[in-house]
Amino acid sequence: xxxxxxxxxSGLTRGSVYALIALGYTMVYGIIGLxxxxxxxxxxxxxFTALIVSSVLSxxxxxxxxxxxxxxxxxxxxxxxxxxxxxxLAYRPLRGAPRLAPLISAIGMSIFLQNYILLAQTPDFVxxxxxxxEFAFLEPYSAIINSSGLTIMAVSTLVMCxxxxxxKFTRTGKAMRATAQDRKMALLVGINVDRIISLTFITGSAxxxxxxxxxxxxxGQINFAIGFxxxxxxxxxxxxxxxxxxxxxxxxxxxxxxxxAFATGYVSSDYEDVFAFSLLVLILIFRPAGLLGNxxxxxx
Amino acid sequence: xxxxxxxxxxxxxxALSACVAGTALASExxxxxFAGSLSGDLAPYGLPPLMAVQMVVKEINDQGGIQGRxxxxxxxxxxxxxxxxxxxxxxxxxxxVKAVIGHTCSGPTKAALPIYQAAKVLVISPSATSALLNQDxxxxxxxxxxxxxxVQAKTxxxxxxxxxKAGKIAVLHDxxxxxxxxxxxxxxxxxxxxQAQVVLFEGVTPGAVDYSAxxxxxxRSEAEAVLFGGYHPEASKLVGQMRQKRLAIPFVSDxxxxxxxxxxxAGKDAEGVYATGPAxxxxxxxxxxxxxxxxxxxxxxxxxxxxxxxAAALALTNAIAKAGSTDPEAVAPILRSEQVATxxxxxxxxxxxxxxxxGVSLYQVRNGQxxxxx
Numbered sequence: 001x002x003x004x005x006x007x008x009x010s011g012l013t014r015g016s017v018y019a020l021i022a023l024g025y026t027m028v029y030g031i032i033g034l035x036x037x038x039x040x041x042x043x044x045x046x047x048f049t050a051l052i053v054s055s056v057l058s059x060x061x062x063x064x065x066x067x068x069x070x071x072x073x074x075x076x077x078x079x080x081x082x083x084x085x086x087x088x089l090a091y092r093p094l095r096g097a098p099r100l101a102p103l104i105s106a107i108g109m110s111i112f113l114q115n116y117i118l119l120a121q122t123p124d125f126v127x128x129x130x131x132x133x134e135f136a137f138l139e140p141y142s143a144i145i146n147s148s149g150l151t152i153m154a155v156s157t158l159v160m161c162x163x164x165x166x167x168k169f170t171r172t173g174k175a176m177r178a179t180a181q182d183r184k185m186a187l188l189v190g191i192n193v194d195r196i197i198s199l200t201f202i203t204g205s206a207x208x209x210x211x212x213x214x215x216x217x218x219x220g221q222i223n224f225a226i227g228f229x230x231x232x233x234x235x236x237x238x239x240x241x242x243x244x245x246x247x248x249x250x251x252x253x254x255x256x257x258x259x260x261a262f263a264t265g266y267v268s269s270d271y272e273d274v275f276a277f278s279l280l281v282l283i284l285i286f287r288p289a290g291l292l293g294n295x296x297x298x299x300x
Numbered sequence: 301x302x303x304x305x306x307x308x309x310x311x312x313x314x315a316l317s318a319c320v321a322g323t324a325l326a327s328e329x330x331x332x333x334f335a336g337s338l339s340g341d342l343a344p345y346g347l348p349p350l351m352a353v354q355m356v357v358k359e360i361n362d363q364g365g366i367q368g369r370x371x372x373x374x375x376x377x378x379x380x381x382x383x384x385x386x387x388x389x390x391x392x393x394x395x396x397v398k399a400v401i402g403h404t405c406s407g408p409t410k411a412a413l414p415i416y417q418a419a420k421v422l423v424i425s426p427s428a429t430s431a432l433l434n435q436d437x438x439x440x441x442x443x444x445x446x447x448x449x450x451v452q453a454k455t456x457x458x459x460x461x462x463x464x465k466a467g468k469i470a471v472l473h474d475x476x477x478x479x480x481x482x483x484x485x486x487x488x489x490x491x492x493x494x495q496a497q498v499v500l501f502e503g504v505t506p507g508a509v510d511y512s513a514x515x516x517x518x519x520r521s522e523a524e525a526v527l528f529g530g531y532h533p534e535a536s537k538l539v540g541q542m543r544q545k546r547l548a549i550p551f552v553s554d555x556x557x558x559x560x561x562x563x564x565x566a567g568k569d570a571e572g573v574y575a576t577g578p579a580x581x582x583x584x585x586x587x588x589x590x591x592x593x594x595x596x597x598x599x600x601x602x603x604x605x606x607x608x609x610x611a612a613a614l615a616l617t618n619a620i621a622k623a624g625s626t627d628p629e630a631v632a633p634i635l636r637s638e639q640v641a642t643x644x645x646x647x648x649x650x651x652x653x654x655x656x657x658x659g660v661s662l663y664q665v666r667n668g669q670x671x672x673x674x
Contacts, residue, residue, distance in 0.1 A: 003520050010512040017509045123343050125533055127565045143519075143545050149512075215509060220540050221533065221565045223341065229507040264513035270475070270503045 006144050007265035008258070013149040015257025017218070019156040020211035021234035022241070022249040023163060024204035030244035031180045031200045033099070037106040038086055039208055040231020041113040044224065045082055046075040046209025047216040048121060051128055058129070068131045068213075075213050076206035082113075083205025084198055092194070110227075117224040125223045128216040148218040155214060159207060160250045167246070176200060240280055242293020251291055255279070329372040330365070330626055332357070332616070333392035333421075335402035335412070337380035341533060344561050346404040348602045349426045349609030350375065353401050355593060356613035366621045378403055382411035389415040397421060398626035401612050404605075406430030407477040413439050422628040424616050424635075424653075426609035429555065430481045434652055441628045443635055443653035445611040445642070447660045449478070449529075449554075452576045453485035455660045456552050459574065459673075460525045461495050464550055468499045470523035472514070472538070474530030475503035482529035482554055499523050506534055515541045518549075525549055531556040535573075536566035543569045550574060559604045563668055570665045579644065579659040580672045581607050586614075587643035611642035611658070615649075 021043055028036045054071040062070070090109045094102045132148040167173040178186040179196045187193050215230070216222045233256065241252025256276055263275035283291065334353050336346035357371045365371060374395050376388035385408030392400055393415060399422040403409040409428040416423050417439055424443040431448040460466045469490055473483035480503060487498050499521040504514055515538070518526060526542075526549060528535055535557040542551065551573045558575035566573070581587045590610050594602045616631075618640045623630035635653075639646040647657035663670040 003516065006516040006519075007513055010510065010516060013512060014510045118339075123339055123341075124561055125341065125536075125565050127567055146544050219509060219537060220567075221536060223533075225341070226507075230509060233509070261513040264502075265517060268502055269505065269514050269517075272505055272508075 003265070007261050009145045009149070010265070011258035011261030012153060012254065013145065013218075013257070014261055015237075015254035016149075016153040016156040017211075017215050017230075017253075018234050018237045018257055019250045019253035020152060020159065020214065021208060021230055022238040022253050023156070023159055023246065024207040024211075025231075025234055026238040026241070026243055026246060026249040027163060027207075028200055028204045029238070030246070031176050032091075032197055033180075033244075034091065034102050035106065035235070035243075036201075036204070037103075037231065038090075038109040038113060039204065040227030040234070041110050041117075042079045042083055042205040042208035042227075043212040043215075043230055044117065044222070044227035045113065046079040046205075046212030047128065047222045047226065048117060048212075049078040049209065050075040050131075050213040050216065051126065051222065054129060054131055064131065064133045068133075071131065072210055072213050075209040079209030079212070080202040080206040083201040086113075086205075087198060087201040092197075110231075114224050114227065121224065123224065125221045128220055128222050130220065131213070131217045148214065152214050152218060155210070156250065156253075159210075160246060163246050172196070172199065236276070236280055240283055240290055242287075242290025245290070245292045245294070248290055248292030255291070329370045330620065331372050331374060331395065331397045333374045333376065333395070333397035333400035333402070335376040335378055335385065335388045335392060335400055335408075336404035336427075337408075338375075338377035340379040340381075342380040342405065342531065344559055345427060345556075345604050346377075346380070348604060348606040349401070349404065349612075351594065351598070351602065352426075352590065352606045352609035353613045355590060355597075356610060356617065360617055366617060367624065371617065376402075378405075378408045378412075380405040380408060382407045385409070385412040386415060388412065393419040393421060398628065399424070399616055399620065399631065401426065401609065401616060403428060405478060406433060406481070409433060410477060413442060417441070420628055422616075422626075422631055424612045426612045427555075427605040430478055431485065432477070432481055437652045439653075441632055443612075443615075443632075443649050443655075445608045445615065445644075445647070445655050445658060446555075446578060446605070447658055448654065449482040450485050451660045452554055453482055453489055455576045455662055456527055456554070456574075457486055457489040457493065459662050460527060460550075460552055461490070461493055464525050464552075466523075466525035466550075467496050468521065468523045469496050470500040470518045470521055470526045471498055471502075472500070472518075472526060472528045472530075473503050474506050474534050476506070476530065478556060479503075479528075479530035479554075483527065486527050486529065504530075504534060504538070506530075511538050511541050512545065514538070515545050515547060518542070519545065519547050523549060526551050528553045528557070530554070532559060532562035532565065536562055536570070539566055539573060540569045552576075555604065558663055558670055563665055563670070570668070573665045574662060574673070575664075575670065576660050576662050577670070578605070578608055579661045580663075581643045581645075584643050584645060586610070586641060590643065607643040608658075611644055611647060611655075614642050615640045615647065 050071040053074040057067045090105045132151045135147040175191045175196050237253040237256045238249045241248030260272045338346045361370050378385040378388045389412035406428040422441040429449045431450045434442045471483050471487050473479040553575045555577040558577035563570045619631045619634040622634050635649050639648045644658045662673045
């Protein structure tokens, strides 16, 4: 039974790692209908920014919690700026173009950013300090969960709730929903659609950056390519949950994380991806829009 | 009739001019290729060998080349990816190279060998250790200056059984050609010894965000030691998560882990980790000379596979000089029959191109450095 809980928590940790990235993915998709392949790169840039800022701050001898918060802020702002710029340069000029054009542009942006970091930083793996302090109350449970795992779980739940509140109850959220439903009509009723889309990208990128900080701190190492695999897994999770749906992204992430963990724990980690992707195929056969996606007929 | 004659005469003239051009080219430079992982995650395994080969080539050229002909080095990057390695191989072959030092990783070497074979190019790898490469001697022009995984696996298993006295062993790998091959040899060696049992044999997914499920599984299996076949990014994550979950059993790995990047990334978790690697040759005067030269140029001592690449370059250039040509038909027999002085002492090659005289040692991380365990 203890083993079951160990595997369960391992799956929950994995799931919340995916959720933290999948939330930004699904939010951008929900509002402008673009699969932003450069999202994984925002996660990677966030991790690098946090590493640089935290190394500088630790030279000044700041306490760990304040380093964590300041590095998180810096990473969110910096990645937000990247998100804004990427949208301005690579997606906005293609706003009226066929759907495939911005998709290709997104893939190009992803490759560009990876190689930019490779050249500007390093091709090597670099160690990432564990910025989340060790919680004393977790010590008896150290075999099951550690403080960074718990923090990731808490933050992804918090972010999910905040996003739902933002989209459901604020003026900006209303404008976002209107933009998602009908861009031209939103424009006609006086919504600054360009501003709303920029805002969506900034928020999504900032979320990815905070994810980058927490996950890098959990894993302990980063390099220029970490965004790719994390992005693919988060994308899978978002599709599983119903892309565009915020609770769906979290649910999909946990389903994916738990499937992988239980496949490893009770079968073999050789088949981890086999189980994860078989599940994806099965769910998409029976619910093509994902677990929580709404199966609205696409206008042709 | 006259047309046919004319045509024939033209052919002869063409053939003659081709001959002349051939000899004219031959008296110019001797082209040697280098292919390896010079970018990406595994660049730390390709860059030191490249510098080693460049140093040997420069030394030869400074002394007037091989029989008066300078050596030219053509360099290709395969990023340790089989699909890129076939490109690099094709490029080198098209560049007129008859001997290649490379590739770095076993998978790419395996992918590139048929291309070299078809073009009759001699290949000598400083670091591809997969025992499945050239297992049946199907590539007569393949050589290497590193001991294979069978030797590494044997060293690891002997250590786990005799020194660590482990009765239950978990064997993990990264699902790659190199890591999985090594792990399978280790598993069969443990099983054949009869002294211990393999309680877990699994592949982990490279690049995954979390290995805690596998770590829990190791814990449940009550293994007394972990043998891991693979490279340092996965090894450092595994060791880190094992220590987080308070699992303090010995971690024994391979030369894909035995480098400074592993120690840098794994930090304090690296302490006590064992890894096999090429035998320590630091007392040899040739080793000392090349390492010192590297230090003067780069400011640090060289990384992984540097000595192996020096050995490969010395063996190859020596054989080319004795053969008087780069034709593999002439060079290969000399590599097989003659001993050459290298950083590992005098070495030769057997019928399958395996080195005779290069062994494997076991190292442990102590105070942030790999130290040989005697």
